[in-house]
Structure formats: C-alpha cells, structure tokens
Amino acid sequence: MDVRLDLKLDTLVHKPDPEPHIVIDSARCLECEGRPCTVVCPAGLYVWMDGQLVHNCDGCLECGSCRIVCPHDAIEWRYPRGGHGVRYRWG
Amino acid sequence: VAEHVHDCVVVGAGPAGSAAALQMAHDGLDVVLVERGERPGEKNVMSGILFTDTLAELIPDFEDRAPVQRRITSGYAMHYLTADAVVTLPTLREYREPTRPPYYTVFRSEFDAWFAEEAVKAEAELFTATLVEDLLWEEGRVAGVQTVRGDLRARVVIGADGVNSTVAERSGLRAPPTPAEVSLIVREVLDLPAAVIEDRFVLRPGEGILNLFIGLVSGDDGRQGVYYTELYTNRDSLSLTSEVPLETLQRCGVPAYEVMAARERHPYIARLIAGSKLREYQAHLIPWGGVDELADLYGDGVLLAGDAGKFTTEDGVGSWPAMASGQAAARTVKEACERGDFSREALSAYVGYLDEVGMVETQRQARREWATQPKRRRALDRRPEQIAALARRYFQRWRAEKGEYPRSLWGQAYHTLIKPLAPWYVRGSLGLVTWIDTLRWRRKRRG
Numbered sequence: 001m002d003v004r005l006d007l008k009l010d011t012l013v014h015k016p017d018p019e020p021h022i023v024i025d026s027a028r029c030l031e032c033e034g035r036p037c038t039v040v041c042p043a044g045l046y047v048w049m050d051g052q053l054v055h056n057c058d059g060c061l062e063c064g065s066c067r068i069v070c071p072h073d074a075i076e077w078r079y080p081r082g083g084h085g086v087r088y089r090w091g
Numbered sequence: 092v093a094e095h096v097h098d099c100v101v102v103g104a105g106p107a108g109s110a111a112a113l114q115m116a117h118d119g120l121d122v123v124l125v126e127r128g129e130r131p132g133e134k135n136v137m138s139g140i141l142f143t144d145t146l147a148e149l150i151p152d153f154e155d156r157a158p159v160q161r162r163i164t165s166g167y168a169m170h171y172l173t174a175d176a177v178v179t180l181p182t183l184r185e186y187r188e189p190t191r192p193p194y195y196t197v198f199r200s201e202f203d204a205w206f207a208e209e210a211v212k213a214e215a216e217l218f219t220a221t222l223v224e225d226l227l228w229e230e231g232r233v234a235g236v237q238t239v240r241g242d243l244r245a246r247v248v249i250g251a252d253g254v255n256s257t258v259a260e261r262s263g264l265r266a267p268p269t270p271a272e273v274s275l276i277v278r279e280v281l282d283l284p285a286a287v288i289e290d291r292f293v294l295r296p297g298e299g300i301l302n303l304f305i306g307l308v309s310g311d312d313g314r315q316g317v318y319y320t321e322l323y324t325n326r327d328s329l330s331l332t333s334e335v336p337l338e339t340l341q342r343c344g345v346p347a348y349e350v351m352a353a354r355e356r357h358p359y360i361a362r363l364i365a366g367s368k369l370r371e372y373q374a375h376l377i378p379w380g381g382v383d384e385l386a387d388l389y390g391d392g393v394l395l396a397g398d399a400g401k402f403t404t405e406d407g408v409g410s411w412p413a414m415a416s417g418q419a420a421a422r423t424v425k426e427a428c429e430r431g432d433f434s435r436e437a438l439s440a441y442v443g444y445l446d447e448v449g450m451v452e453t454q455r456q457a458r459r460e461w462a463t464q465p466k467r468r469r470a471l472d473r474r475p476e477q478i479a480a481l482a483r484r485y486f487q488r489w490r491a492e493k494g495e496y497p498r499s500l501w502g503q504a505y506h507t508l509i510k511p512l513a514p515w516y517v518r519g520s521l522g523l524v525t526w527i528d529t530l531r532w533r534r535k536r537r538g
Contacts, residue, residue, distance in 0.1 A: 001414055004352060005348045005352075007369075008279070008348075008369060008372035009372060011370065011371045011372050012371065012372060012373075034341070034344075036270075036341045038346070039340055039341060039344055039345070039346050039347070040337055040340050040341065040346075040347055040349040041274060041346075041347065042275060042348055042351075042374035043348075043374070044346065044348055047383040055374055061276060061373065061374040061376055061529055062134065062374075063374045063376045064254065064255040064376055065273075065275050065337055065347075065374075065376060067255075067267065068267060068268060068269070068270055068273060068314075068337060068376075069148050069270050069337055070342055078220075078224075079222055079255070079257075081125055081222055081239060082127045082128075082219075082220040082221045082222040082238070082239060082240075083127075083128070083129045083190075083219070083220030085134075086134070086374055087128070087129065087133045087134075087202055088132075088133055088134065088135065088136060088199075088371065089133070089199050089200055089371060090200060090280045090328070090371045091133065091134070091135045091136045091137060091198060091200045091373060
C-alpha cells in the first residue's frame, strides 16, 4: 500500500468491533474480473495479492462503497455495532 | 404490561433526524432519536457547507449558539483544473449583510452533537451508541426498530440513517444505491493557522470562502470522468475534498486515495494548502440524483428523510435538504398522530409537506440533472481542457500567429462550450450569430 496513505490513515481513531462487520466470500472473488473493491476503497483495505483477495476490516471508514460496487454480491456488509468503528473527530 | 409505544422513532441523529426530532418534540410528541455513534456526528463527514434556511426556522437564534467555523458570505470561487493549469471563473465576494440565512463551514462532530442536544432540550429522548439492526413488523406494517439494547416500538419510524440506510432497505422502500447513484467523498482536514488562512484567501476573522474545482480523473487507458474538488476554510484548518461518482472511479480504475493524492500535488492546490499539516483523513458516500418516485419515500408506518431518501439539490448539497425533509417528515407524523392513522395512505401526506418546503421540486430537479448527465458526459469530460484552451487564447491573443486559429474566439467558445450542451433553441439562435461571426472573422483574416 501507498506509504502516504498509511500515514493519512494513522490520523484516525477507531474502536474496533471484535466481530468483523464485513465478511467476504472470497471464493467468488476468484471469478471477478474488474475487482472494483480494490479501486473504490478509500482506505485501500482490499488488496489483490498472490491470486486472492486480502481484506482486513479494521481501519474501515464505513463509507459502504465496496458493497455497492461488488458485482458478485460477495461482500456481506453491515455497520459495526453501536459505539464501535471509526470515530471522526473533525467530520 | 404492554411495551411502551413511542409516537416516533427517528433513526440517525444527523441533520435530518435531529431536525425531525426537534420539530416533533416542539409539537409535544413522544420521540426517540437513535444514533449508532457514541456522539452524534462522529460518523459523519461534512463535504460541503451548511445552508441554514431550515435551521433558522427551527432555532431562530442559532447564529448565537451553533458551533460554526466560518461564515461564507464573502466568497465563492469556481475553477477548472487541467494537469498543469487552472482557470478561475468570476469569483463572487459580497461585502454586505446577507438577506437570506447565511451559510457556514462546520464540523459535523461539533454541529450534529449540538443539534441533537437541542432536540434533547426540547424533550426528545436520545440513545447513542445504538445501532438499528432491523425493523419490527406487525401485521405487515413497520412497528418499530430492533437494536442490541432491545426493541423500540413506535407508531412511525423515520429513517434518517444516511446513504446506506438500513430503514430504507429493510422496509423495502429502496434497494441499495447503484454506483451511478452515489459519489465517494474523500476529505482531508488540514491544519493551518487562522492568520495564514486569512492572508492567503483574503479574509477577515470569521469570514470564509469556498473554492470549487472541476477536474478530470484519468485512467491509464485514457478513460476519463469529471469529478469535483472543494477547498473550504475553517477557523484554523482547511477542508480539501474530492468528490467522484463511484461509477467514474470504477470505469477509470483509479483508486480513490490516488485521486485525492493527485489533487494535493496539483501545482495550484499545492500552493493553496502549502504549509498545512493533515489533521484527519475521512471518507463518506453521498447520494445524488434523487428518487424515481416520491412514493418510495413512505410506507406503512415508515418515512425516509435526508440522504436515506436521497434528498439533495441538483449539485449535491445535502445538509439543508436533509433538515427540510426532516421537518416535513415531522409534520407528517404529527398529522398522523392527530388522526390516529399511520397507514401508507395517511403518510402520503408527506408529499404535501415536502412540497411546502420546496423538496418536491428539489427532488425533481436532482433527478432531471442526474438522468441527463450520461448524454452530456463526453462534452463535460472535455470541458476543463477546452476552457483552459479558450482562456489561453483570450489572454495571449496579441501573440497569436496570423492564421493560427480557424475560428474567432466567439466561434471557438460556441463550438466547444455551448453547442454540445445547449438545448436546440439556444443552438439555433446562437448558431446563426456564430455563423455570421465566423464569416466576418474569415474576411478579417484574409484582409
């Protein structure tokens, strides 16, 4: 990932939800051509690496772009439980 | 003992939800406002400025109390960006008392928390850190919401839970948006001392300016799409946003964070933000294009307001339509409570209340703008380059080689800017003028 993006993401405060709020059916990603999730995620959390999709939902900005662009319905998406997730101090 | 049934549960303590809760609490209804953040506003990102028309109605003395950053009375500047140039269109700076409620830059973490607190003072009940996971149903109508902390029963549920609206999707009123119906905002709040901001943007303390930039996202294989960058002045920071339709990002294949990074590197923007330090990096989706049918906004026991109901103006302003729709939803619930009827037919009164606050027309305009955009896309994509070319020609016309340009300046403007986008009657009348102008230009060049 872009080093500068890493530094940018470091400005954020998160309270991770122990139960992941995004679950991926990565078998479906193998058939996916465009993999738009890797393009739209503003935190760069979707990475195509060694022939598979790697995703980590800590650091999620909760914008919902991934679930909207996913062409194979492979992303099971919900908000983190109340009080968890990203906390914008200067939203 | 039967569970308590509230008059209304409002999901989401943003501008729409808090406006609705405040209005209903004023009217003496029993209202609960449910927010998933620990504090209202901490899940939101302000990607624009706050228009205060509805706020001034709800809280007449808000100017003395609301946490705002700078008042945007003194400036609005629009720019077209190309890779190595910027064309600044006429800038409006007004130095007089505004006749309509002014607008402000705000931080939603401050503003939403304050606004929700106003609703609480009016005796609405606020539950924070509470995620609404699903709706409660009873005899085919929405009867409340399910949360981790238990169920909340209500006569009406107002979904003011934003673009990824659980209420809209679970009630079946709306499907999740498509990539063509949302834009991704990436925003950076950049620390810069107030005095530097005031010097750099020609402002006095308390005054603010907003800069709008229109540029292009370009993919490796030449695919392009228009997107917007905005630069706002806060008290001692700047907000730099990039706003790209998801569909454009997907088509061009440029990562969202790359679009933002490219903006920071643009020679002009780099100078405007020079010396600043990143305070926070943010992202948020905004809907655009309105709803297909106003009937998608209400159902049995449920109403949608704000981004959940895709209330934005044609150019994507969302906070004020959110408040206006929240206010209309509140009036609808009040009428329904008076009549004791919470069916879809009774709640269709929402359309009338929306019309009262101008939101029916706003929805219609947003839809029209959205629906015609694909047809104009090629023309819009070429616009920044063309405007830069026109500006270069205008400012350097005394250096033009004889015979360098096949068309007069007016002819160039007409063919690149007006003709591709104007309706037929404008093309017809201006086309004739252009034709005569071109003949004169050719004669002059020969002579």
